[in-house]
Amino acid sequence: MDDVLSDLSARLRASLLEGLPAEALLTDPQVTASYATDMASFCAAGTPAVVVLPRTVEQVQHVMRTATALRIPVVPQGARTGLSGGANASDGCIVLSLVKMDRILEISTVDRIAVVEPGVVNAVLSRAVAERGLYYPPDPSSWEQCTIGGNIGTASGGLCCVKYGVTAEYVLGLDVVLADGRLLRTGRRTAKGVAGYDLTRLFVGSEGSLGIVVQAVLALKPAPPRQLVLAAEFPSVAAACEAVCAVMEAGLTPSLLELMDRTTVHAVNALARMGLPEATEALLLAAFDTPHAPEDLAAVAELCTAAGATAVVPAEDQAESELLLQARRTAFPALEALRPATMIDDVCVPRSRLGEMLDGTAAIARARNLLIGVCAHAGDGNTHPIVCFDPADEDETRRARESFGEIMALGLSLGGTITGEHGVGVLKKEWLARELGPVGMEMQRAVKQAFDPLGILNPGKLF
Known part of the structure; x- marks a missing residue:
């Protein structure tokens, strides 16, 4: 068997080098091992046979033709900032890292679009379009590292979703290399278009299981005014959630409405020394990016006070606003610093059930004797x-895994979903089946079979 595997590995490398420069191929086991996982805990990963870093569409096509000919699995990757194991390698696979395909090909101020390669970093694109008076809203917490291709693969969201929506709403068209190496173009560059099935939306959130995105046409918006932020302290998470419901029911449209519980606030202070109010049980951040932002913030302040806020503090200027936003972006690394490992859940529920979700999560933490911080x-x-x-603590690890599942079950019981923006990957495979049901899973597998009949694209993910 070892001889067979060795021969296949040699054939794979020789075949890849027929269409790739030598520097695009990484074969040193110590190097390839570093590409085996994303940032998720408790997700199985295999040992890749090779890592390929293409720079052109033609090189990606060559990789897929080679993989099809030799029946080798291919795992596409971006910056590997994912939190569900969706970019984890499988044994003997080709890891196809797209980070070298990082060109912004076009920014059109008339059509309000950007055409980009998948390795473009979210923050790089955001800054580039801002220089042209435009705005790309999706902004995951990892926006300084994550790539547009990865954002498309997991249908990422971010802090501005409440007003501007998620990645899927900004992807107008895609160039996709299929499993057999053919190039498929989906969607459009126009503001409108309903020709045929919406294959573009099908690829968004597919986690590399249907094809390799090699180019994207993204919608842009005019740059809004700089947002102003308000911070409200609450004596309970339930009161903060009541304020959230009141804001939405009042018809207000904040550009950001974020919540951090007491554990998260303390963690952020411990890591970044930001001086957030540690006596609060929940800190709610609201922002507006309109010309009448001060008036909107005043309306939110009234609603927060009516919901029981103990203090409502609007930022005095842009610098204070940025400091509060940075506090929220620091939440993940701050909580990760509290213990040697973390499991990050991603449960989305109807806004009207938000308080139940957070109270239920706190009850799970108490019952399992675990530290669970929530930002939302x-x-x-x-x-x-x-x-x-x-x-290293077997009992605590067991309790952590059990609590993770209990949190997802809670979300489903409240009419929610197991993932709002992080994807399914390896981490939530069994839960996808519970959410979709047997008929839904049958249709999902039928779509996968149509695009990837050999099952070589990111195998072992989703289902």
């Missing part, structure tokens, strides 16, 4: 309970 895109009901634990 409260405006769209997307919660991120972060289970902190020590993997």
Whole structure:
């Protein structure tokens, strides 16, 4: 068997080098091992046979033709900032890292689009279009590292979802290399278009299981005014969630509505010394990016006070606003610093059930004797309970895994979904089946079979 595997590995490398420069191929086991996983805990990963870093569409096509001919699995990757194991390698696979395909090909101020390669970093694109008076809204917490291709693969969201929506709403068209190496172009460059099935939306969130995105046409918006932020302290998470519901019911449209519980606030202060109010049980951040932002913030302040806020503090200037936003972006790394490992959940529920979700999560933490901090895109009901634990402690690790599942079950019982923006990957495969049901899973597998009949694209993910 070892001889067979060795021969296949040699054939694979020789075949890849027929269409790739030598520097695009990484074969040193110590190097390839570093590409085996993304940032998720408790997700199985294999050992890749080779890592390929293409720079052109033609090189990606060659990789897929080679993989099809030799029946070798291919795992596409971006910056590997994912949190569900969706970019984890499988044994003997080709890891196809797209980070070298990082060109912004076009920015059109008339059509309000950007045409980009998949390796473009989210923050790089955001800054580039801002120089032209435009705005690309999706802004995951990892926006300084994550790539547009990865954002498309997981249908990422971000802090501004409450007003501007998620990645899927900004992807107008895609160039996709299929499993057999053919190039498919989906969607359009126009503001409108309904010709045929919406294959573009099908690829967004498919986690590299249907094809390799090699180019994207993205919608842009005019740059809004700089947003102003308000911070409100609450004596309970339930009161903060009541304020969130009141804001949405009042018809206000904040550009950001984020919540951090007491554990998260303390963690952010411990890591970044930001001086957030540690006596609060929940801190709600609201922002507006309109010309009448001060008036909108005043309306939110009244609603927060009516819901029981103990203090409402609007930022005095742009610098204070940026500081508060940075506090929210620091939440994940701050909680990760509390214990040797974390499991980051991603459960989205109807806004009207947000308080039940957070109270239920706190009850799970108490019952399991675990440290679980919660930060949330409260405006769209997307919660991120972060289970902190020590993997060297077997009992605590067991309790962490059990709490993770209990949190997802809670979300489903409240009419929610197991993932709002992080994807399914390896971590939530069994839960996808529970959410979709047998008929839904049958249709999902039929779509996969149509695009990838050999099952070589990111195998072992989703289902």
